[in-house]
Amino acid sequence: MSVDAREVVEEGRIAADHGSDPKWFGRSVLRQEDHSLLTGQGRYIADISVPGQLHAAFVRSPVAHARILSIDTSAAESMEGVVAVFTAEDVPRVAIPPFLFDAPVPVIMERIKPEIKDCDQYILAGDKVRYVGEAVAMVIAESPYLAEDATELVFVDYDELPPVASIEGALAPGAAVVHEDWGDNIAARFTVSKGDASAAFDRADVIVHEEFSIQRQSALPLENRGVLATVEPGSSDLTVWSSTQNVHPLRKCIAKILGLPSKSVRVIAPDVGGGFGTKAVCYAEEPLVAFAALTLRRPVKWIEDRIEHMQAAVHAREQKHEIEMALSSDGEILGLRDRFFVDNGAFTHIEIVIPYNTICHLMGAYRIPNFEAHVTAVASTRSPTAPYRGAGRPEAVFPLERIIQRAALALDMDPVELRRKNLVTPAEMPYDVGILYRTGEQLIIDGGDVAGMLDSCAQAIGYKQGGENRVASEDGVRFRGFGFASYVEGTGLGPFEGAHVRIEDDGTVSVFTGVNSQGQGHNTVFAQICADALGVDPSIVKVRGGDTSTIRYGWGTIASRSAVVAGNAVAFAATELRQKILDTAATMLEADPVDLVLENGRVHSIGAPGRSFSLREVAIAAEPGPKHAGGPHDGLQVEHYFKPPGTTWASGVHAAEVEVDIETGVVSLLRYVVFHDCGRAINPMIVKGQVLGGVVQGIGAALLEEIIYDHDGQIQTVTLADYMIPTSADVPQISVTEVDSPSHLNPLGIKGIGEGGTVPPPAAIANAVEDALAGFPIIVGRTPLSPIYVRSLIDAARSTSEAG
Template identity: 40%
Template structure:
């Protein structure tokens, strides 16, 4: 240990620029749609224009006869492909689960559901031929709102789900919460709608299926955050392919934000079709298809009550949520509004009694699953809105009510009232203090009062958040309904020439894992940063891992790599001891050398040891050649990053326009491997949460048509719509992993929507506004002012 603690970090902690970038800034990236295979065909999918209908007949004859068309298939042709499975169901309660098929058979349940596929020589011909397919639909009634779907008389989507209920799940102690509410001085209630969002990675989803009849092997190139999981699910559940006969490859992936974790109909479809026609099949969504059929996020209708004492202490909380799951249950969707939402509704506060009931509901809409933050933004938005709501009722400063209720540093590990794993570590007040200092809070209220006199409406919103990251402990996630493990893996090889290759089971797609992992390896092994290569994405040469989401690549995957690096150092010490004729127990490893304790000159460099290990002619008895190690790491706990964000706005009451004047973020993700990358993650996360507060809303009309169905209609913010972001950090290491890291990918999104909305509502206080629903568009703000 002493040698390691004296090891001087050379790379870890440095804001070095990314090694991923040179290929990406010169147009030499390799995304799925950039790949061409010999003989490759192109698929186009005919999608239902109805949100709910029976399919009476499909006539594909004209399309099949169209020049350049190779084949046309419908759902009836591919009944040997199983419905897509639901790998995460709400735990401990019945789940009336239904998965979509590769193509719809007999009925469709949302606009955009695939009903037929054309495979053609090029994508233009494939699209032409779609127009020649005739489908006779019998339209049925439609329901798009989760609460309405549970009411008597609502149309039923699936026979096994009465009242369209997928599950009714609860956490916390209802009797205790009821008792606490009865004793509270005041109950603050609100209906909070967390509107549906569309993840919108700039690259849509796509895939290329290739079946090799000579070897009976399937290869799938895909836009995936989790190629090993896709491989496993395709093999074991969807297609019944022996697992060793399928390989999934994720090349560069152009953003994902959760939406590329899941199993989608087109993946088995292209594999199946490739086997049928004997040629590779490519399918690439266009943006309109992406909006209609790739998973959406959020969509909660929540009634929340907070029991508060006169001094501001929150004593109880009751939550009832309708979670819109869409038309079917997507891969991980059951866990999002349950474990990742219900179990963290109390946020950063020591609320002794709480209860949360969640009804998962089918509607005639696209499936809803994890979108950046996944459950935690919904929880954080709700509790942070309610803390402000309570502060207003008590005429208390919003910073003071937070301080009053914060979980204190000496309470960690902290068990909350809704049954989450213990919060690992935290110190919430310094982050709040720093954010308030940056915002100039000491003077803000006076400025606000003066501005109001001049007819200017300033508002300041505080958001103190905590999230669940490094989502893992396998036994825990399985007890919460997830159907597999969530450990991670890494194989580290020190090659004969001393160069290092790491094969990780994670699947970065913008997070900079190649850079951060190489920084760690360089320091741990004392090798040059440029002598380290990080490989991922191909199930044929990387060890099994569960992928990149839940801010877990570094926390879980990086820890697996750290474990392998430790094993390599141990082996290096044994081999060096043998070469130096020293006692292995006397060896230490530091600065790229194994040396005899107290005699640093008696040393072998890692390159010398690697060469000796790779040649293998002179090794300790029983020692295997080659310096490599594979590790699987399953952490004992999740991590719980936290922080405080503050937004300052000015609202023009005449137009309802909100001007984002300042945005301040103080985050604590533990020690940072690369501060440049951490800041980038925070920026991007904030933009997405802020966009929910200000601009974005997926809208279905009463017929189930997606009104916000293109980038023309769905308001992804441009550079001019996002403010300058000011960042700072506190550092509280996690005891839950050997790197002490907590994860940073989702923090910004989890923190930001409520910072903005609290600011807007604060600005509107003179108009008697205590709550309004997102997004704070000019129309919505104007109507809110004028409804008072």
């Protein structure tokens, strides 16, 4: 059954226990998942083995750009223990289908009329390779070691072509063309605007123009990718275990490439050790391993190593912005213009979704009446790109909050005061930003108090106006500064998510959903929602996600949507199931359902708790058969699909205090403060964990992490010795304060929280560094703020000062 949320929201929000004060919703219940994971009982892809399984390894391109002249597999095929070697000639010539949010919806296409060029990526490169790590052959052997060794015996004759190793290189006159049929390297171009930006700039008292760059990054989940595929004897039915974030879209991808009906493919995601967007797309390896299993009629398994992951798994983030802001002399923002460039890599399965999402967040929660953004996306001979936690939002907040910081300097105005002056107030909510959101609906921020959180954040970190924060050490080497960044983010993305809730014959509750967890705590929060509806303890509610055989439809764990969309689906299903329980028990108790109470796992009449039935007894009575108590003959189970009526907007403000050593360029984070609004928190402890994890990833983006390619398109950061990530030594105590501003767009009043923590840290930290070094002065134009980069800014400022 499916109910439009608008109908329910108008009638009043579902209370957490659907009728009175919540018992479990809003409590920091310990995570159900943790016991098995902390005691070594987790079951990841690498832990799963089946009898007779073979192992896959991939021959990957060692060059960034080349034509494939020939592939000689004979030596590998003759190696003992090798079962098969597949090249592009042997596998289906079907392009990898787009990511589930593959393109703008028709209303956006009609409104902005983007120029988009298509490019097909096949599961094995046949005529040309376009990035280091692209797979050209697959070896199947009796052990992973034999398979890996045999890849060295596959000889590929490459005719190397000039690489396209940067945005500038892609746009340079005479550049090699990554996709020949395009004629150039421009993958997409479009403009989004509102008001009259040109007129706003013409009448401005102050115009501030800067260039800002966001580096290429890897999401770097702790667990690499992996796939295991088996075939049912005597059929073409496949079971595929994958460390994916989206089992249902992956099933469609595999089925399409292999020419099978979706019903013939079952996809299971066991325990998944992190995803962050990297595991949300369909890769070549998943259909390839499934193809090998289907062809050889034996199970086939592949586990990615870290070098493969850094080369061949998707990257994210890289953008270059030329942004300018128009203001009045008293600090009112009149207009914003941005021209930015995006590196898609060799392929992207999301078309313009990321840059469009960047545009959707480029105005933040500020009143900006006139706006214009021009986007150019390019192809390069680097790894393909896809969403990474935040998915376009950090790329928006960095240039926005940095240009506001620069504007405050130009106006000789305190940066906190400038922000406060231009932030939308609660009285103005819901606030129409004036452009279309990525879903095609009008972009309307439905609630929140960002200005209030800004004031609270400034007070909590001890900020004082007027530069009193810039305390220098006694030796004059270390300087302190403060930085702020605010954000809003669209969460709870549709179009739907489902939940199937069932009372088992032992009285326990099973919840099946299309979303699967990679650390978010779904099992716990969905159990809390369900427990309140059914009057049971969450410990007897068992949540199972990530298996296409348990629920027919699903969308997946992405875009800060699971709690909002799947959580409300669970609430609806459990509420309907509660009524079925009462109806069945009414027959057993010879009472009217309205006179019954469901609590502590038992049903009894009001005022007569002495005669009651347990959920187990009611479940057995509801089973179809000769002892059926009456009512529906499908037992105590309900399946519900929730369709959110619109996007609900989470928000927050971050503040950083840093200390910069001007001799070494080292930036030390001293304090970090977060105020965030995710609506009603189902489990505050889990919410805080999500925020903390996101902030740490944001700190990594600000200070450490960067995927680096050389001029030949060779990736230089292929191990964790080269790609630096934060450790406990890099992370200060992080203060997190939750602000409860319930959403009115879904019955539970919740907003997404999974990505927000990653969004403001690069901007907040960059602003703090610039504040600390205001005496030089410097302009922080890019991330990461490595010691070498910071020291180069200081040296350049000194040289300019001396020359002047």
